[in-house]
Amino acid sequence: MPEIRTRQFRQARPHFANLLTPEQQVHLREIATLVEFGGNEAVFSEGTPAEFMYMVASGMVRISRRAASGRQQVISFLLSGDIFGQLPEEGVYVNSATAMGLTTLYRVHLSQLEELLRHEPQLQRNFLLRMAFDLRQAQKRILVLGQQNVSQRLASFLLDLMEHEDFYDPQQKQLSLPLSRFDLGDYLGTSPETVVRVLARLEKDGLIRRLSARLLLIPSQDALARLLRGRRRND
Amino acid sequence: MPEIRTRQFRQARPHFANLLTPEQQVHLREIATLVEFGGNEAVFSEGTPAEFMYMVASGMVRISRRAASGRQQVISFLLSGDIFGQLPEEGVYVNSATAMGLTTLYRVHLSQLEELLRHEPQLQRNFLLRMAFDLRQAQKRILVLGQQNVSQRLASFLLDLMEHEDFYDPQQKQLSLPLSRFDLGDYLGTSPETVVRVLARLEKDGLIRRLSARLLLIPSQDALARLLRGRRRND
DNA sequence: CGTAATCTTGAGTCACGTCAATTAACGTGG
DNA sequence: CCACGTTAATTGACGTGACTCAAGATTACG
Numbered sequence: 247m248p249e250i251r252t253r254q255f256r257q258a259r260p261h262f263a264n265l266l267t268p269e270q271q272v273h274l275r276e277i278a279t280l281v282e283f284g285g286n287e288a289v290f291s292e293g294t295p296a297e298f299m300y301m302v303a304s305g306m307v308r309i310s311r312r313a314a315s316g317r318q319q320v321i322s323f324l325l326s327g328d329i330f331g332q333l334p335e336e337g338v339y340v341n342s343a344t345a346m347g348l349t350t351l352y353r354v355h356l357s358q359l360e361e362l363l364r365h366e367p368q369l370q371r372n373f374l375l376r377m378a379f380d381l382r383q384a385q386k387r388i389l390v391l392g393q394q395n396v397s398q399r400l401a402s403f404l405l406d407l408m409e410h411e412d413f414y415d416p417q418q419k420q421l422s423l424p425l426s427r428f429d430l431g432d433y434l435g436t437s438p439e440t441v442v443r444v445l446a447r448l449e450k451d452g453l454i455r456r457l458s459a460r461l462l463l464i465p466s467q468d469a470l471a472r473l474l475r476g477r478r479r480n481d
Numbered sequence: 482m483p484e485i486r487t488r489q490f491r492q493a494r495p496h497f498a499n500l501l502t503p504e505q506q507v508h509l510r511e512i513a514t515l516v517e518f519g520g521n522e523a524v525f526s527e528g529t530p531a532e533f534m535y536m537v538a539s540g541m542v543r544i545s546r547r548a549a550s551g552r553q554q555v556i557s558f559l560l561s562g563d564i565f566g567q568l569p570e571e572g573v574y575v576n577s578a579t580a581m582g583l584t585t586l587y588r589v590h591l592s593q594l595e596e597l598l599r600h601e602p603q604l605q606r607n608f609l610l611r612m613a614f615d616l617r618q619a620q621k622r623i624l625v626l627g628q629q630n631v632s633q634r635l636a637s638f639l640l641d642l643m644e645h646e647d648f649y650d651p652q653q654k655q656l657s658l659p660l661s662r663f664d665l666g667d668y669l670g671t672s673p674e675t676v677v678r679v680l681a682r683l684e685k686d687g688l689i690r691r692l693s694a695r696l697l698l699i700p701s702q703d704a705l706a707r708l709l710r711g712r713r714r715n716d
Numbered sequence: 717c718g719t720a721a722t723c724t725t726g727a728g729t730c731a732c733g734t735c736a737a738t739t740a741a742c743g744t745g746g
Numbered sequence: 747c748c749a750c751g752t753t754a755a756t757t758g759a760c761g762t763g764a765c766t767c768a769a770g771a772t773t774a775c776g
Contacts, residue, residue, distance in 0.1 A: 313628040333613040378568040384619035391626035392670030393548040435627030
C-alpha cells in the first residue's frame with residue numbers, strides 16, 4: 247500500500263473529506279436507496295443493531311458517542327461523500343449518527359455491501375484506503391485533544407473548516423460556522439461557555455472577528471496557525 | 482460487513498490487541514523478514530519515506546506523533562500481532578514508531594504487501610476488518626481524551642492494561658506498568674508529574690496501591706471502573 | 717560505589733469547568 | 747408588524763484541576 251493516497255485523496259481536506267471516487271460512488275448507488283432526514287433527526291443510535299451503511303449525499307451528519315459520565319463526545323462531522331455506519335461492533339452501532347439539517351443519505355444493507363465487496367476487490371481496496379484515511383484523521387484528533395488547549399483546538403477546527411469552500415469564502419475572508427456552540431463544545435471536548443470565551447479572546451487578540459454568532463471574519467490564516475505552535479500554558 | 486468482528490476479534494482486548502488470525506500471519510510471513518530492535522530504538526520516524534509495513538512478533542512498540550508545540554503524543558502502544566506502518570500519507574510515515582524494549586518485528590515491503598493484497602481478497606478483507614478495529618480504538622481514545630479528566634484517563638488505561646495477562650495477574654491482583662511516567666504522560670495527554678500526583682490520589686482513595694513505581698495492586702476492578710462515571714469536575 | 721535516569725513531592729499560578737443570570741436571535745400566532 | 751415564548755449565545759463569579767518550574771528522593775546501572 248505505498249500508493250495509499252490517490253490523487254483524489256490528496257486534496258487538502260483535513261477534516262471534512264469527500265473521498266470516494268465518482269466511479270466507486272456509482273458502484274454503491276446500484277444497491278443503495280436514497281433516504282432523507284430532517285434537522286436534528288437521528289439516523290441511528292449507539293447500541294442498536296446495525297443494519298445499514300450510509301453515505302452522505304447532501305447535508306451534514308454528526309457522529310457522536312456518549313461517555314460514561316453522560317456527556318457526549320462528537321467524533322466527527324460528515325459531509326457529502328463521507329461514509330459511516332460501516333464499522334459496527336458485534337453487529338451493533340458503537341456511535342450515534344444525527345442529521346444536522348435537511349440531509350439526504352444513500353443507504354446500503356450491510357449484507358449487500360459485504361456481498362458486493364466480496365466480488366469487487368477493487369472496491370474493497372478503495373474501502374481500505376478510505377478506512378486508512380479515516381484512521382489518520384482520528385489520530386490527528388487524538389493529537390489535538392491530547393496536546394492542545396481549548397484555544398488551539400478551536401483554531402485547529404477553524405483551520406480545518408477553512409479548507410471547505412462550502413463554509414469559507416477566501417474573497418471576503420469569511421467563515422460560516424454550520425453548528426451550535428454546544429456541538430462545537432462537544433467536538434472540542436469542552437463546554438459551550440468556554441467556546442464562547444475562547445472566541446472572545448481570539449477576537450480580542452485580533453485573530454478573528456465575530457460578524458455574528460455563526461459568521462467569522464478571519465484576517466490571517468497564518469496568524470491563526472501560529473497559535474498551534476504555542477504551549478498549553480502561557481506563563 | 483455485518484460480521485465485521487470474527488471470533489478472534491471478540492476477545493476483550495480493548496487496548497493492546499492482537500488481531501491477525503494465525504492463518505493471516507502465515508500469509509504475511511511468507512514475504513516478511515524478521516528484524517530486531519533494541520530498547521528505545523526508532524523503527525521509523527514521522528516525515529521519512531515509507532518503505533515497510535511491520536507486525537510485532539515480540540516486545541512492545543510505541544506509536545507517537547510530534548505536536549506543533551514540540552511535545553509528543555503517544556497514539557498507541559502495540560504488542561505481539563499488532564501491525565503498523567501500513568498507512569503512510571503520500572508515501573511518508575505520519576507517525577514515529579519506537580521499540581520500547583528488546584523487540585522483534587516482521588517487516589514487509591509495502592509494494593510486496595500491495596501485490597499480495599491484490600491477489601488475496603480474503604487477506605485484504607481481513608486487513609479491512611483490522612483497520613475497522615483500529616479505527617474504533619482510535620475513536621475510544623478520542624472519547625477518553627475529550628471527556629475525561631486525568632484521573633479517569635489513567636483509570637481507563639489501567640483497566641485496558643488489566644485485560645492483558647502479560648501485565649495483570651488476577652491471582653495477586655497485581656498490575657505491572659511496562660512504561661515510564663513520561664510515556665504514560667504522553668499517552669494520557671498530560672505531564673509525568675501529574676501522572677504521579679494522580680497515582681498518589683488514587684492510592685489515597687484506596688483504588689490502587691503502589692507496591693513499587695512499576696507495580697500496582699488493584700483491589701477492585703469495579704471500584705476503578707466506577708471512577709469513569711463521575712464528572713470531569715468534582716464540586 | 718558513583719553517576720545518571722527516573723520518580724516523587726512542593727509551591728505557585730493559570731485555564732477551564734460549573735452554576736447562574738442576562739442578552740440576543742428566532743419563530744409563531746394574533 | 748408586534749407581542750410573546752423558546753432556544754441559543756453571551757457574560758459573570760468562583761473554585762479547582764492541572765501545568766510549570768524547581769528541588770529532593772529513589773532506582774538503575776556500569
